[in-house]
Each structure stands twice: as C-alpha cells, then as structure tokens.
Amino acid sequence: MSYRPSFAELNAFSAIAAHRSFRKAADELGLAPSTLSHMMRALEAGMGLRLLHRTTRSVSATEAGAQLLERLQPVLRDLDLALDEVNGFRAEPRGSLRINTNEAGARLLLQNVVPMFMARCPEVEVDLVTEGRLVDIVAEGFDAGVRLGEAVPHDMIAVRISGPTRFVSVASPAYLQQHKHPKTPEDLKQHRCIRIRMASGKRYRWEFEKRSHAISVDVPGSLTLDHHELMAETAARDLGVAYLPEHVAAPWIARGDLCVVLADWCPVIPGLFLYYPGHRHVPPTLRAFVAVVKEVADGGNA
Template sequence: MNSTPTLTELSAFAAILRHRSFRKAADELGLSPSTLSHMMRVLEENFGVRLLNRTTRSVAPTEIGDRLLARLLPLLRDLDGALAEVSLFRDRPSGILRINSSEIAASLLLEAVVPTFLARYPDVGLDLVTDGKLIDIVADGFDAGIRLGEAVPQDMIAVHFGGDSRFLTVASPDYLARRLAPKAPDDLKAHACIRFRFPSGKLFRWEFERFGQQMVVDVAGALTLDHVGLMAEAAVGGMGIAYVADRVAQPYIAAGKLVVVLEDWCPWMPGLCLYYPGHRHVPPGLRAFIDVLKQAG
C-alpha cells in the first residue's frame, strides 16, 4: 500500500456500494461523478487491488471489495455514533436523518409529521427513501425504517403511529355489474385479480381471516403491477379486483369509484411502526423525529 486511505475515500467507497451507483453517491457526497471516480482509482492504486467492478450501467464490489466493505461498515457506524454523541451537546439536532419507508407510509409522514419536523429542526436534513424493498436498515446505512407492525424484526425498537390498518379487496361498480361478487376468498380464483410484484420479483399473496380462520390465496390475473396507487387506479378502471391498504382505497371508496368485497374477511391489524436498532446510540435527529411522530399520534 502506497499510503493510508483517507476517511473521505473510505466513506465514498461505502456510499458507492450502498447506492450501487457513482451518480447517486456523488449526489449524496456533494461531489461530481468524475471526481468520485478519480478518488476510487486513487484508492485502488494505493491498495494495489481492484475494489469495484464497473460497467456503463452498474457498479459492484469485487471479492476483496466486498470483504473491505464488511469490515468498514461497522467502523463507519461507530464513528457516526461517536459524532452523534458529540452533537448531543449542541442546542439543536443537526445532520442527515435517513429513513427507509413504503410510499404509503411516506405519504402519511409528509402529511402529518414531516412539515412540523422540518420547521422545528431546520438543521436536520431528512432523507426519506421509498424504494419498496424490505431491507436491513443497519447494513444499508439507514437510521430507521418503517413497516407494518407485524413485519418489524424482533431485535428492533418499534414506535407505532397512524393507528391500526387493514388491506381491502376492492373493485369498481362497473366490474361488479359484470361479474358476481366473491363471497369467500376461494371465489377470487374465478376473478380477474390485479396482482402486486415486489422489487425482488416475488408476488404478493392475499391474506384473509375471519372468526379465527386464516386463508392465503395466490390469485390469478392478467395484470401485475409494482405500485399500489396504480393498482387502485386499475381497479377503478374496471380491470379487476385489487387488494390494497385501506389508506389507498378509501378516497376512491368515498367517491363511489370502488366497492369493498369480502369485507368480513379483511381484519384490522397493528398499523405502521417506525423502528430502529435497540443496541445502538439513537442519534439526536432520530430522537427529535420520534418526538414529533408521537405528538402527531
């Protein structure tokens, strides 16, 4: 090794692999992509090994780059924690707060929480990421995540907000005028269902419960989407039955554009939770966000 790498270079290396993109990492770090690329070339030259495999469309770690990242991430997190400890002595929280969320939860936060938070803590930048993936928030460098309560990992501290929620099976009046409404979940197999695909490629299974009886249905349908808002719009257009969160469906139901079917099979469940690691120091910005979240109910 010609020289010891700087903290800036190592942090940039981690940011590139967190985003899997030079451009996105450059935006986060406030650098140009060309500057960031040059920085990585210098880092690789100093190490004497290739750390990144680059193509015109993607970037990925080499085997040794992956090993370096695994050793580097805990060190960077410990450094962030140490700096956060120092910031406790400041009058106001500052820095960047990164939260991973679904689009539905983000919409709720933007309506009821974020405006108050940003007005109250102007020195904190909020990075709210809605990529639709179920991720490891610690490994991917997030301060907190948001999921339905039942899906929060057991080793995390959860803060409930927004009340209970449920998924609803909905269809347009026009669709139901042409087809006999389902009376039980098994009846869905004879219907055109609008399916949801996760970013991983896995199809979402429709789950129902009534009087303690649980049913999971792998529905069929010609239309598959990866956005719940588009699913509701497709149902409004008479393309089939959709299974979406009540917060997505309610505006269309109130307007008479969608009708709930199988309502007695759609139970209420614990709603959304903000969650974060219990074994790490809680950054001041996250503490402040949680306070605003609790006040909003």
C-alpha cells in the same frame, strides 16, 4: 510503522469493506467512486498490504483487511459517539437524515411529522427515499425505515406512526351485478382480478384470514399493476376485483364507486412504524425525528 493513514482513508476503507461496493460507499460518503479507488490505492501502498480483493463485479476484504475492519469499526463508532456528544452542546441538531419508506409512509410523514421536524431542526437535511421494495436499511446507508409493523425486522426498534389498518378486496357495483359475489377467497379464482406486482418483480398472493384460518390466493387476471391508486381507479371502471389498503379504497367506497367483498376475510393488521437499529448509537438527528414522531402520534395526528 512510520506510515499513519488519514482518518478519511480509514473511514473510506471501512465504508467500502462494509458495503462490499465502491459505488454504495461513495453514495454514503458523498464522494466519487474514482476518489475512493485512489484513496484505497494510496492506503494499501502506504501500509504495504492489500486490504481489498477487487473484481469487475465485487469487492471483498482480504484477511488483513477483515482484521483491520474488525478493529476499526468499534473505533469509528466510538468517534461518532464522541462527536455526537459534543454536538449535543449545539442548540439544535444538524446534518442529514436518510429514511427509506414506501409511498404511504412518506405521505403520512409529510402531513405533520416532517413539517414540524423541519421547523424545529432547520439545520437538518431530510432525505426521504420512497420505494416499494424492502431494503436492509443498515447496508443501504439509511438512518431509519418505514414499513407495516409485520414487515419490520425483529432486531429493530419500532415506533408507531399510524393506527392499525387492513387490506380489503373491492369491485365496482356494475362488475358485481354481472358476476356472482365471492363468498370465500377461493371463489376469486372464478373472477377477473387486478393483480399486484411487487417491487421485487413477483406477483403478490392475496392474503386473507377468518377466525385464525389464514389463506393466500394466487388470483387470476389478465391485468397486473404496481400502484394502489391505479388499481382502485381500474376496479371502479368495472375491470375486476382489486385488493387495496383500506385508506386507499375508502374515498371510492364512500362515493359508491367500489364495494367491499369478502369483508369478514379482511382482518386488521398492524399499521405503519418508523424503525431503526437497536444495537447502534442513535444520532441526534434521528433522536429528534423520533421525538417528533412520538409527539405527533400522542396528539392523535399521525
């Protein structure tokens, strides 16, 4: 075959086929979707083959495209590895580092880890994306993610960034004076509760455990929120029982604005972890970031 595709065309095809989306591939590569569309038309014309099925709603590889992708991905990974090894001769990493995290994880990283990392690696651009929903960090083009330990996929490498934590149910003293204290999670069905809406749109069922007996309760309530600080503030205004991370509730409890209820039903759970794929080559930027995370954690600052 006289036609030899360019590296840019093959790299673009690999990203589109892997994401099954021109938009997501464009976001990963920093190009416009129209540019990728033009590159694919040129690639298919040059090769004399249709590599992608396109509809208004989806993109998928043809049989020929799937075979090309299968052969191409290891080659691109080896190329990335070779370039990373050569870049190891630089005095410091450079490039970009994309991390998907929730708000609590972002706040924790910004306290110590990110400032230390940026001081050591000024040539790296850090992109922290905060959102409540769990995402596939590989499919979404992230280098790493941050979530509670129990939510980290089992095939990922996890590095602790915080100590164990727990969720607690709280209410204001005034509210508890007017309503009977709940003794079991089921008693919450007789209370006004401030419910939690997750990023997926579903309302969260409050989870409790005592002496290995676990229970989840779909609590009643006429108010639903999606932000922990707002829930603490609302509970302190006597509007009901809230279910919060202990570190969020702690200042309100210390001031006497909130009281913990069902304390013996609120177990300790694993804290926050930075996680990343264990089956892929770890780029120098992420290796340097992980090193800072471990250093901060070992120093008791995380």
